[in-house]
Amino acid sequence: MTSGSEAVLFWILAPITVAGALGLLFARKAVYAALGIALAMVNLGVLYLALGAPFLGVVQVVVYTGAVMMLFLFVLMLVGVDSSDSIVETIKGQRVVSLALGLGLVGLLGSVIGQVSVGALPGEPKSVTDNGHINAMADLIFGKYVWVFEVTSALLITAALGAMVLAHRERIGERPTQRAWAARRVRTGEHVAGLPAPGVYARHNAVDTPALLPDGTASELSISRVLAARDQIEAPQGYAEISREMEQEITEGSTR
Amino acid sequence: MTNPYVPIIIMVALGAAFALISVGTSLIVGPKRYNRAKMEAYECGIQPTPHASGGGKVPIKYYLTAMLFIIFDIESVFLYPFAVAFDRLGLFALVEMVLFIVTVFVAYAYVWRRGGLDWDY
């Protein structure tokens, strides 16, 4: 069995790992599920380190927790954190069949691996203390797998190319500079001094609230088109009584 | 000689104590005057929206950044055993590693030139 301190470490980390894994299964929100996996993976990494596999431990943290989880979170952000899966089956009975087949495969492989008694494998590194593992790793990467290692860079290039081709929208035409904008305004003679700024009020630095024209009407031009399209425009009238309300709130707050 | 983990435990305890004490002190000692504006989430000069527009989706643009991060992350995984075993590996491994890094930087140069790193496009 393991030594005392290792057992302590294990019994601290294992429940946290399992909790993280359960969080993945039962969390309502996808982001919480992702954080659950991250927790489980970091703990696994620590366990690997404790078991004397420093390379695996570091890779577990750097690649899985760092890179893969990062990608998961990015994908969640891309599809929207609030979106949830449609659970309508397009093919009837698909889920039952795939569950049965999956369990069958697990059972088959489990029974196969369960029957094996593995002694020392011939390929095991000779020294496992200190940096022995990592040295053995380096020997493999720069020894017999050096060509494969170099070819791996082709995978990384493919990843970069793929991300660019599928996700990058190249700018078509030059982006107009401030100078060009100014020149255009002067040429057309419209809004030569620039568009009016949005309203600025006592409490709100309000880009979502139109400025008021001298006659008291709101200036449509002072508002970003994006906000107007999102329907996030505030009416300016509400801010007229703002100072009185603020005083009230401050006195109310100090007595709470 | 004492257990080498003792200083680490002391360090962790000190760190935890500092965090707890500084947060706790401000909780106890600090003045509390509430008003509604203080309790609102800050959203760049517009009224906070309960749900982010578009279901909280971010532009696909961010994905490029994530992918680039991963590429260099994987590269660093190979750098780790290389660095540890550098003294034993000698010149051959250095050359191979440089070749690998140059290859990955070709991808980086491509992404940079094609404007993949420009935020304002």
Add this chain to the structure above:
Amino acid sequence: MTTVSTVVMADTFTSASISYSALMPMLIVFVVALAEVLVAGFATRESRHALQVGLSLIGLLGALAALLLGARFHQGVTASVADAAGSRQLGAVVVDGPTIFLQAGVLVLALLAVLIMSERLGGIGADAFTPMGAANPGSVQERAAQRAGLTTSEAFPLMMLAVGGMMLFVAAGDLLTLFVGLEVLSLPLYILTGLARRRRLLSQEAALKYFLLGAFSSAFLLFGAALLYGYAGSVYLSEIASAISAGQPDREVLLVPGVLLVLVGLLFKVGAVPFHSWTPDVYQGAPTPVTGFMAACTKLAAFGAMLRVVYVGAAGDRWNWSVVVVVIAALTMIVGAVMSVTQTDVKRLLAYSSIAHAGFILTGVLAFDVTGVSAVMFYLVTYGLTTIAAFGIVYLVRDVQSGSEATHLSQWAGLGRKHPVAAATFAFLMLAFAGIPLTSGFVAKLGAFGAAVGHGGASGAVLAVIGVLSSAITVFVYVRIIVMMYFTEPAENAVEVVSPSILAKVAIGFCAVLTLALGIAPKLLLDWAANASLFLS
């Protein structure tokens, strides 16, 4: 508690012995791919297409020259280390007869595919690829990109990377190299599949399906490799073979699942039933020249790798696992042939035909004999040539109004009268698929079924019979297309065969001529295949 002890050094580091001349063809392909990535980044928009195509052709030709002039004479294992006993060299890359033959096959087929892929049809960039893959299909942005003359010139470096992966795949001497080769060849294909200019949604759906299922199959292959490592204590195919012949009584159970899981990964790539479900969707959705490239070269590379895994690694235990593969081969032939009857889309039809062909080739693999190896290799090259030409012609048959490919069978009605050359070539290629005498398809099928009957025992004979019957079914399909083209009144919506540049014409013509030549006088290639059919173990 132990404190910092002295660092225990492993034995001193010994680098692998590498024969650079044996690796030269692959090196050339990868370096050219890198150069093309730089071209995509640094060259001006207008010059990119010409530079990419030129570099691809030079790279592929250079690699072919390096292979036939240099690497041929450096056969042996490379990137190798001595085994534990020091008695022999174990190589991550094995350059032997089949490797040379298959690598040359990949390079020639890729060369022809590039010629068709580079077709511009009067546009600025390759006509097959979308101007901007990231734009929403049918959006304003997409049209703006089209007008601005944007091109996806990245398709060419991606293709070169895939070619490099294929060359590594057929030469992999151990399971890890096999896995890396598989990924290097697959990832670019996933991306290329999603870049079709027209019917973008279909293309993107195909790419996603291909990627997801491909990732699954890679996982299976990796799982199998882990089991085989557990069994033999080594990932080298030759060491696995030694472990099988020595027997591992306490780990015997790992062997058959390991072999089968590795084969699942490979059978997925060739599109064997029941791992075929991606094939029709992906063949239909991908840009047609990419489909041709994929159908020809992926099949060649995957079967090449399968030959090596099966013949070098797992043959010693074949009595225990080959029955599963026999069933898969039979299913593949039957499902491929029967399903192709019901298809109404030319690309889907050719996809099911390619599934049926995968079954025929698998029959040859299961002969477990050198004649099987040479028959399979011959089959792969001839099938590749025919396929690239067939998809090349499908690519050129366009709807007059929309300019998109007219892939529905009914649109092909009466094509023979308006465009006799294209229709005649396509009809001839269909006959080659069917395996009619005087086409290369006949010689190839004869070789594969002959090897199965001669050396495959009872199961080989059964498979050959199923193969002949399935061929008979597919003949019906192919003849139906020919009847459609020649004996049916043209449909209402007008269809034309656009005239490609001289390069694409040469490529299609070359493939068609070779299909005929290898049907009449196959001796040269057959001899080469026979001479190159011995694996180095």
